[in-house]
Amino acid sequence: MNDHRPRGPLLALGTAALTALSTAAVAQSPVQLSPVTVQGAAPGASLTVPDTEGARRAIEQTPGAVSVVSDKAWRETPATTLKDVLDYTPGVFVQPKWGEDSRLSIRGSGLSRNFHMRGVAILQDGVPVNASDGSSDFQELDPTAFRxxxxxxGANALRYGSNYVGGAINFVSxxxxxxxxxxxxxxxxxxGFRRLQGSTGGNNGVVDGYVTGSWQAQDGFRDHSNGESKRASGNVGWRITPDLETRFYFNAxxxxQYIPGSVTRDSALNxxxxxxxxxxxQNYQRNMESLRVANKTTLKLGxxxxxxxxxAVDKALIHPIFQYLDYDYRDFGAFARVVxxxxxxGRRNRLTVGTNVAFGSVDNKQYVNLPGGRKGNLLSASKDKSxxxxxxxxxxxxxxxxxxxxxxxxxxxAKRKRVDRFQDATDTSGDNTYDFLNPKLGLLWQVDPGWQVFANVSRSGEAPTFGELNFTNTVLADTxxxxxxxxxxxxxxxxxxYSWDLALYRMNLKNEFQFFDLGGGxxxxxxxxxxxxxGIEAGGxxxxxxxxxxxxDRLWVNAAYTFSDFRFDGDRDWGDNKLPGAPRHYLRxxxxxxxxxxxxxxxxVEWVPQAYYVDNANSLKTESYALLGFRAGYDFNEHVSLFLDARNLLDTxxxxxxxxxxxxxxxxxLFEPGTGIAAYGGLRLRW
Structure with missing residues (x-):
């Protein structure tokens, strides 16, 4: 892989901090419902970070489709990607592509975009992972690092001020x-998959700390898909008074990662x-170094x-693809929320008011990508500000x-501004401003302590990222x-x-982003x-x-079913054709x-009983499939456990x-092949 060095003190510090070790996943924990209660953190608990049950109590006050996935849902599997964490969450479609990269879509978000996640707010401990223009990379997250x-x-993420069509996912350490x-x-x-992960934590009643690190490497199922990652994250909290706590976070x-790329349908299947x-x-790769630091302070006043x-985020991306991309990201943000x-x-009332500000810049340089993934002549340079x-x-x-x-x-x-820094005849500079007002009205009925019914109507809006803008093209500049x-x-x-989680929704969109792959970059x-x-989202x-x-003992069935009906609505070119990019039925x-x-x-089992289209013309489909897996494990005691996980046993x-x-x-x-028959094993030690 090409040598690249951190550009900036934050990255230098982050690279030095990286260490070793890791963990795993299964099915989503059943929903645990509780009545609304007003309380602070219990003695010996964090004020800034609720425990799992506290998070459930808070999220259940949302009159819409929300859930909490405990770490128990994935620790008995290899958690090679975020698919292992979210696979039993109905409505969330995560499919691995290569290495640690995945494609994520919630209710059809980012449906046409198969690279650099968009359409969902990704947060770590309530702090945005998305860049200030809304784009994001899964690789900044360690699936094994979260509680x-x-x-x-969808539009149920107002708690974090999210306006993304797909909603929000918050990973909590x-x-x-x-x-x-x-x-x-x-x-x-x-x-060739191997991983080491380790963590430690403790407290003295006033100050607490936690740190985790992992090293992961794999040769990859496909040619040219080997990769290696090192990650470290942690937090330190200080309980200044019983009602005041501040917590500092870092993530490096x-x-x-090598990139095997998309191939034809025949090649993918044969x-x-x-x-x-x-x-x-051209030796396609994605090489990234990043460091994120954050603070969250919580004060209770009655x-x-x-x-x-x-x-603050400092990130460097070296990305030889159709061109040799050399990007430096600097992102900053602040937030405040009162509950x-x-x-x-005599009636319960809960008022939430908040604000979020995210700003940053990307120093973009694109070069000729010479054979072998080598940097050639400079083709373009700009600074993107959001x-x-x-x-x-x-x-x-x-x-x-x-x-x-x-x-x-x-x-x-949302403001987007590009400043051209390349001296040629074409000026790529430009700027756009987007404004949204998103109202919401909902109803939540607590039928009994273990049963809720909800309904809502909500608006959401999403500005284009710089990936959807090109100020030298009149059409793209006006996205x-x-x-x-x-x-x-x-x-x-x-x-x-038994437990259940059921939602039915209809989303009427206007100006949905469509991102078409024309080949050759x-x-x-x-x-x-x-x-x-x-669609319908059913789990339980x-x-x-x-x-x-x-x-x-017990024999337990756990399932998540997602029905997705995505289509054009009287489009002048495509009529009522189905939107491409997602299966109509998905069962886990x-x-x-x-x-x-x-x-x-x-x-x-993982079952997609019907192939789905990959084009607006509805002329080419994927292929239906069913995968069979098997897993087993043994907890010797509270300190030692072992798991085995076999996947795609029929080598489909x-x-x-x-x-x-x-x-x-x-x-x-257009197609990314799935992984063949595979087996994984892991040993966990703790005390």
Missing amino acids: YTEVYK PTGYDADLFDGRADIGSF VDLK DPRKAAAGNLL NTKLEVGGY DEREIG LTTSVYAEDSFEVVRDVSVVAGAQYVQ KAQRATTFEIGTRGRRPD NFQVTNADRTIHQ GVAVAKGLLSEA AELLYRSPDGFYFGPN KYIASSSVAAVANPNSP
């Missing part, structure tokens, strides 16, 4: 209050290990809680016993913001032997006129048998026997992900 994950689908003194893990697996990443010829010739914080919970006229500001307010009032009306609104202004109105109803609940970006995203689990071999299910002695085993050749085109043909290189 739990909060998922807010342990603290010194809930971390083990030592937690270490070693994993190995097929295609050093990633080197020769899935093969890399794209152009990727081999029934009112105030959170304020800020963050007031009290009774008004400023996104949002203010929001939401109030939940109990109009009758156990029934709350939730009303809110958000105002967002419009996409807007959506979502109608949603659903229910969630839990009983001793060329892309076309357009706004569709009107489109519809609607049930104990189908208990006491089979011992009094306390597992049957797991678990003994009180610590032994567990069972099969699992399938397409895991795809790019999209306006009109495709059998020779269109």
Whole structure:
């Protein structure tokens, strides 16, 4: 891989901080419902970071599709990508591409974009991971570093001021209050996969700290897909008074990854290990170094809680692809949120008011990518500046016993400015400003302590990233913001032997971003006129048998089903054609026997029963598939555990992900092959 050095003191510090070791995943924990309570952190707990149950209590006050995924949901699997963390969350479609990269879509967000995640707000401990223009990279996150994950689908992410069509995902780290003194893990697996991960934490009642590090490497299933990553993150908290706590965070990443590229449908299904010829010739790679530092401070004043914080990011990207990209990112942000919970006229009321500011710049240089992935002559240079500001307010009032009306609104202004720094005849400079007003109205009925029913209608809007803008092209310079109105109803609940999570939604979009892969590194970006995203998200689990071999054992079924109906709405070019890029049906299910002695085993399936289109013309499809897996493990005691995870046992050749085109043909290189038969194992030690 090409040698690249950190450009800046933050990156130098981050690279020096990187260390070793890692952990894993299974099915999403069942929803645990609780009544609303007003309380601070318990003694020996963090005020800035709720524990898993506290996070559930808070998120359940949302009248929409939300969930909390505990770390128990993935620690018994290799967690090679974020798919292992989120795969049993209905409505969230995550498919691995190569190495540690994945494609993420929630309710069809970023449907046409198969690189550099967009359409979802990604947060770590409530602090944005997205760049100030809205784009993001999964590789900045270590799947093994988090205590739990909060998922807010669609327009339900107002709590974090998110305006993204897909919603928000917040990955929350342990603290010194809930971390083990030592937690270490070693994993190995097929295609040269190996990983080490370790963490430590502790507290003295006033100051606490937690740090984790991991090293991961793999040769890769496909040719030219090997990679290596080193990550470290941690936090230090100081309880200044019982009602005041400040916490400092850091996250450092050093990633080197080869890119095999997209291939034709025939190649993906018949020769899935093969890399794209152009990727081999020009030695496609993504090499990234980043350091993120942040602070969050929480103050409780009776029934009112105030959170304020800020963050800074320094990132360098060396990315030889169709051109040799050399990008330096500097992003900064600040946020404040006030939550007031009290009774008004004998009825519970919860008021949330907040603001977010994100600003930053990208120093872009693009060179000729010579054969072998070498830097050639400079082709373009610019500085991209972004400023996104949002203010929001939401109030939940109990109009009758156990029934709350939730009303809110958000105002967002996003500015994009490009300054040309390349001396030639073409001026690429330009700027745009986008404004949104997003209201929300919802209803939440707490039927009983273990059952909720909800409904809402919400607006959301999303400004283009610099990836959708080109100021030398009149059409692309005028790329419009996409807007959506979502109608949603659903229910969630839990009983001793079963749980459920169900949502039905319809999203009417205007100016949806469409990002077409023309091949050879060329892309076309357009706004569709009107489109519809609607679907069903159903998840849950049930104990189908208990006491089979011992009094306390059980046989549990866990499943997540997503139905997606995405289509154009009377488009002048495409009529009512289906939108390309996502399966209509997606099922993930597992049957797991678990003994009180610590032994567990069972099969699992991943099923896409219908192929989906990869072009607007609806002329070319992927192929349906079903994958069979099996996992087993043993917890020797509270200190030692072992897992085995076998995947794609029938060695099915399938397409895991795809790019999209306006009109495709059998020779269109749009497809990412799925991984063949594989097995992984891991040993975890903790005390």
